[in-house]
Amino acid sequence: MRRREFWLLVTPSVIVMFGFMLVPLYRTVRWSFQQVEYGAPGTEVGLANFASAMSDLRLGRAVLFTLGLTVVVTAFCLVFGYILATLINVLGRRWRPVVLGILLIPYVLPHVVGAVAFSWLFDTNFGGIINFIANLVTGGAFGEPLWFIEPWPNRLIVAANAVWFMLPFAMLMILAGLQGVSTETLEAAEIDGAGPLQRHLYVIIPSIRGVLGFVLLIFTMDVLRIFDSLIALSPQAVALGNESIMLYIYNVAFREGAVNLGLGSAISVLTILLILVLLYPSIRALVKEAKAA
């Protein structure tokens, strides 16, 4: 393909993507060095926003909460997604589409809507079916946890909701990876006397580690950006210390009178740097692949 043709074909997309994203991005970077409000020119304050971000306890808690959530949700989804994918992989043609279809529902539903529906399961003001069932099973020992008012019960339902809508994605990616596992190697392992557990540990998991790494990367970046579900599941997030980084930016730079647009932008910039670090291995792999081609 000639250079001129390339640029002709690419230009519309480049204009849309970079025109609509680079301009706002530039403004965020500028704001991060300013004391600024919407619709007014800001005053330069140098690194003051970054300094106050670093010394902000509330932000520290938000970072801690987000990282903890990321670790828990990612670990759970990887393990359980693997188990689910293994089970679905041996399903017949009749049941496979049914199970996949059902598992896809939480993935395609808007997350905020899923989280609202989730909150109704727990809120005792609205029936609290989960408490009801748990008390039925345990004979009342479960009690009435304050899902929305106490920090740990609230963290639990936020994590449960994140698992609920992200598990299907992990399962599907791993399922796709399982298709690429060589049946010959598996048979050879079986003949050599490897039991089911050994086959998983020494044959299947090593041969899909690329996919697992990829799922890990996507999950890390997605849970780091969690926002929608907290709006519905954690109305008291600020008081409970259950703010995510994104919710914190939203609160200080948009909702609470938008007084701290500069601070919010500074945190956005810091998040971008973190994401660049996380993406570095993928970018390097991409460059290496292109050089080899």
Next chain:
Amino acid sequence: MTIDLQPAGDTAPRRGAVATAASIAERDATRLRYRSRRRTVAVISALVLAATCVLMVFPFIWATLSSLKPTNVAFSNPPVFSFAPTFQPYVDLWQTTNFYLYLANTLVVAVISTLVALLVGLPCAYALSRYGGVASLVLLVLALVFRALPRFAVVLPMYEISKSLGIYDTTYALAAALIAINQPFTIWLLRNFFAEIPRELDEAAMVDGCTRFGVLRRIMLPLMGPGILTAGIFVFLFAFQEYLTAAVLTDVSAKTVPVFIATQIGQNLPLLQQASAATVLLTLPVVGIAFIAQKYLVAGLASGAVKG
């Protein structure tokens, strides 16, 4: 030489093996044990799958029940399980709120952003899959980074820009924002599909006198059917799901259904029940998509195009 007509199954005697009664009994016992263990495993895995499926749809089932109960018991504690179903919340939702407007907004935004994203993304993805220069690599890397950007880094400035341009709270501004935000994903997905089409096809067509654009239009588009469908479904879903961007860039007239449902929480009971009705109305088509378009959703996710 004899030809063994018996099917090689459980009853077929092993050739060359002189089976004694003892060895047969032993073999049968092992086989039985093996078979019963397999059955246990199958039952357990079926139970795990069934439980997972129930848990996955449970919030939705509960929302449906809440929307069908009479208002006074809809959210009563302990929950009521026998009731006379009513469709009043659906009627109210339609008559007393602007739900139909929000639904129309959601659809308009999703359709516009899907069409434009494909129109703009297709040529770009084709070029990226065929051009080996540095520019191609730079664009792909940038798209990867842009796909991973935290939303607020672009959406908050968009809020200010759209206000100063006077397009705040319009479906067009929201659609434009979503096209840009989802463009990196679109070109990555389409590029991966293009990469699977052999370059020899392009070359053959061009030897026969086809131009580059001719190749794209006459050869690639027909072959890209499944790829275009997959990308279209994903971009549509992303636009339809989007909460954050819609919450920031819209206020009253361009509000979408997810934003509407989120603002109903913390309201009084009848409004809350309408929100559950809205949730059901929104979920039903989505369930349809999950089942009908399953092949494309799985293909899209499996192609690793969700990269970034």
